[in-house]
Amino acid sequence: MSDQMHMHAEHDLAPGDEEQHSVGVRILGYVIGLALALLLTGTSFFIAGTDLVWQPSIPVALIVLAIAQMGVHLVFFLHITTGPDNTNNVLALAFGLLVVFLVVGGTVWIMAHLNANMPPMDQIMRMQ
Amino acid sequence: MSMTATAGRAQADPHHIGVVIEHPGPASKRIVTAYGFWIFLLSDIVMFSCFFAAYAVLSGQTAGGPKGSEIFEQGNVAIETVCLLLSSFTCGMASIAADVRNRFWFYLGMAVTCVLGVIFLVIEFREFADLVARGYGPSRSAFLTAFFSLVGCHGLHVSAGVLWLLTMMAQVFAKGFRADVLRRMMCFALFWHALDIIWVGVFSVVYLLGSGV
């Protein structure tokens, strides 16, 4: 292995690759990830079915829990970190998320307005 | 390769204070391959976002057909979710085994991942078949159209993943842990974990939000 190869590694890490750890530490990472994911999933399923909490908060709670769980997966399974070796991976992810947000948010927003102003054919028929 | 490549990093100054960092040159093949696949995954997620958006727009359009709360069975969804979560874990174990070139644990991890994936697919297929049999197929209403497409698109990805998984096992069997095989294994792991992330969105938005509200 030449010196040059070390230079690359200092700047860059493949997405999904982790920093050098022993096998035990790596397995532990997955175990923690699995435990957190199961916990969050369980909470989601519990909240969706319960009437112990204020009902209008449920959708918000479900979305927050989903985002949290996605974060857990990204960190523990996909090994995305804030380290300098991950900058490119995180930037690409951020761009992708921005587009996802624009597409979903924009569609919902635009379609809500279109539907309010010009309802689809069958809605008009139902109104009549 | 990445094992030894990262060895020198502990002594490196990560901040390079006051120094213009000269770009060191082309990255290693492992980084290039994984990064390309990472970009592909992002584009795949954008594609899913369109189906999510379509579901959000059409979920109220039941056209006199059933609503989500009338057809979703939380028990099934919970089993599916646990299957996928565990398979993500076993897939992680298989990639560690591949990195340390342990065939036994690699095959075991992949086999369990495969079984869990297949269980997931069987449950989903039975759910779909049951709905179609009751007359609630995708052509019943726009809501069911959006539901079948979003969940089915994820299911198709899982099926493709299972096919890839079996091909990976065959490759390791035939070629051993060659550098290119390891690169593909890394991409497969990324793919499988990403599908799990999509599923988190699916069960939260479609099944839980849909059955509650």
Added chain:
Amino acid sequence: MPVVRTVEATMLGKLDWSAIPFDQPIPLVAGAVVLVAILAVLIWVVVKGHLPYLWHEWITSVDHKRIGVMYILLASVMLLRGGSDAIMMRIQQAVAYQSQGYLPPEHYNQIFSAHGTIMIFFVAMPFVIGLMNLVVPLQLGVRDVAFPTLNSVGFWLTATGALLVNLSLVIGEFARTGWLAFPPLSELSYSPGVGVDYYAWSLQISGVGTLVAGINLVTTVLKLRTKGMNYLRMPMFCWTTLASNLLIVAAFPILTATLAMLLLDRYLGFHFFTNEAGGNVMMFMNLIWAWGHPEVYILVLPAFGIFSEVVSTFSGKALFGYRSMVLATMAICVVSFMVWLHHFFTMGAGPDVNAIFGIASMIIAIPTGVKIYNWLFTMYGGRIRFATPMLWSVGFMVTFIIGGLTGVLLAVPPADFMLHNSMFLVAHFHNVIIGGVLFGAFAGFEYWFPKAFGFRLDERWGKAAFWFTFLGFFATFVPLYVAGMLGMTRRMQHYDVAAWRPWMIVAAFGMAVLTIGVVCQIVQLVVSIRNREALRDRTGDPWDGRSLEWATSSPPPVFNFAFNPDVRGEDAYWDMKARAQQQSLEHEVPEYRDIEMPRNSPTGFVCAFFATIMGFALIWHIWWMVILGGLGAFATFVVFAWRDHDEYVIPAEEVARIDRVNLEERRGLVSMAGAT
């Protein structure tokens, strides 16, 4: 008899003799002529014994330069096809005043749909992707793109899409629904024929190819740069390539998903965009334009990069405001995802939504304006050489500003309510796409042709081509602006308004001038190939260039650079020349090393073969053939994954032999420069 029919339906799906348009002479004759031409070329290739050469050196090649050239060839051929459609439309509108003209409505509708589809997907896209493929690795100072075999797959899938579109000329029909196939017209109930299926499947297949190209080029720019090529030292074309391909990666999945929804509606009775069962037509407009608007920036950003390179080279100055240019490029990359609603202002989203998207659309003009000023300031005080690429660039600036201004006008929702779907709109987007993308593609073609083939193009014919195209363009499209102001809507097969007629006749005349421009370009190519010895570029640097592609020979060796260059600043090659680093390099005897290059692979071609079978079978509902095609494609991938030797070695002596020839030529150049 019924048994026979079932067997036929299983074997051939919807396909039968009625698919061949025996009653329509125009497509039949055109198809026959093309078929004869293709057969003639094939026979010539086989008889002359060129087939092995073609197979080994081009069809199976994974060399980014070869693939780039094939992309551009595909685009040029398709430009002629799309151009003939344009000529037919202009003639129709010139004669169809108070009469039916010579094209029946259903044929006219196919022509304008095919024209738009072909020009965007099979001319503009492959042209810019071809130029990026050809040039970007050279500019970055590396030996290849990130995924060479995948690159070949991407090209061949694009070619498959083009093949399917052209197949519709003789077998069946093409869509009559416009280039974006809006439902409900494109739904099964209103378009029961195979036209929309041809449209959708060819775009799905070529879309996969485009996505692959996008992933490949993003990874190449971000991960494969030579030593010292920091982000802020990359040539402008690499930056715009990065931005454009990021947009491909983020936007093309939206197209794939939207067309998939339309296909599900058509094939399996889903209700995404139908009028019944709660489907929502508007969602199609919304989703398709969420792809469609980034798409126009996918096309024009690389053109901006080409102009940056050309203007800076032919003004003999570094690009003015390099950092602001980078910033403007990336700003366009992000903001282009926030303006898509301006394509359907009139569909009733209401004042607040319209206002926000209108403002965003005007905002995107700002970074574009920054670029225009940067080019002007680059030229200011420079020693400008008006070679053909520079002519195209200056012509672009004039044309594109007019197109951009009419665009800002259309971004004002109240104005758009008057101009939506009028000929004014048609004139506007041709103004930016021809003036921006096509002029850019031609500038890049003239500029990098010597790099790709080792000889320059004839300047006289090049200049003639520019002037005819430039003037012909204005003669064609200014009348369309006027007709739009007079209330003429787009896509009219005939009309009864006397005031429009003179403008349509002028536009048809302009089209004739434009056609002369295209003919000049073909003549230029022929003349240049004949005079190639006189036009030979021996030094590899015919334009006194500034970036690294000029640091290697023309055409470059398969490995591009014997040594990966070491970059110390912007305008890397200019820097080397200025510091006479070349000379010092030449006097040392470099120590050559073995170079590993990727092996050629038929994977791309075989994959496209199966994709063609699958696409055709899907269009005609021949299900056994679909399965066959799918299995074939999967088998191809597995066979590819099973290969043991993916690289071959070029020995150091061979590298030395190739490199020394170029160094000799260059030394001659440097000593000549020293003498003067």
